[in-house]
Amino acid sequence: MKIKLVAVDLDGTLLTNEREITPQVFEAVQDAKKAGVKVVITTGRPISGVQKILQELQLTDPGDYVITFNGGLVQDAATAEDVVKETLSYDDYLDIEALARKLDVPMHASTKKGMYTANRNIGKYTIYESMLVDSPVFYRTPEEMVTKEIVKIMMVDEPHILDEKIKLIPSAFFDKYNISKSAPFYLEITPKTANKGKAIQYLAEHLGLTLAQTMAIGDQENDRSMLEMVENPVVMENGTEELKKIAKYITKSNQESGVAHAIREWVLD
Structure with missing residues (x-):
């Protein structure tokens, strides 16, 4: 069955290590779109951190969609209107x-309007994330967060420190929330009802597609839900070894335009 929807992670997948889109990836996305395939950016970033990429890839036309906040939001890429929204209380x-x-x-906690931290000494990775996704960061006390519509929370620290701290998180938190690493220094926490896989499942149903017509391409643990959801999971050569165990296909690395290779080899062949 022909693949009609391709969900693509950004960092470490579609983008190079220099956060660039190669000409090969650009051309493959355009050819897929011309062939009637929905190419859907699926990322932990907020829409502010995706907008320039969507424009560069020409994925902001009516009928284009984007999945942000690790599945917390499914949005119309032309209008940024929410199609699905899952938030933390x-x-x-x-x-x-x-x-x-x-x-x-x-x-820090992320909303559609920005990032909020109760740390007076704002962590360097919070600042890094703010710059990466073009989202302002604000200091707010916990009491001042009562009216905020929080889509995602991130714990951020040096990789070796974060790995040790994760071991100390009570199991009840893993039962209640989706918790996964999107980078060595990022631990992302979203509602149990929100992940990339569920967002893709909803969007496929919304578009009248079966999961056999879907493909997902990713590299990190926060991509697992979408790779397990679709019937055509693709893992980057630079992806984690654990994810490669569930892949139907292994494509080239992000430095070698692996997304373009996957689209041409298994979608447009």
Whole structure:
């Protein structure tokens, strides 16, 4: 059955290590779109961190979609209108913020309008994320967060520190939330009802497609849900070894235009 929807992660997948789109990837995306294939950027970033990429790839026409916040939002790429929105409650925020303080790990909460941290000394990876996704960062006390519509929370620290702290997170948190690493220094926490896989499943149904007509391409653990959801999971050569175990296909690395190779080899062949 022909693939009609391709969900593509950004960092480490579609983008090179220099965060660039290669000409080969650009041309493959355009050819897929001309062939009637929906190419859907599927990322942990907010829409602010994706907009320039969508424009560069010409994926902002009516009928184009984008999945942001690790599946927390499915949005119309032309209008940024929410199609699906899953958020964390204020009580969720308080519980996770208290845990972060107990673990002594910098944390920030993301909304559609920006990033918020209760850390007076803002963590360097929070600042890095703010610059990466073009999202402003604000200091707010926990009490001031009561009206915020939080889509995702991130704990951020040096990789070796974060790995040790993850071991100390109570199992109840893993039962209640989706918790996964999107980079060595990022631990992302979203509602249990929100992940990339569920977002793709919803979008496929919305478009009248079966999962046999879907493909996902990723490289990190936060891509697992979408790779397990679709019937054509593709993992980058630079992806984790654990993810490669569930891949139907292994494509070239992000430095070698692996997304273009996957589209041409298994979608447009």
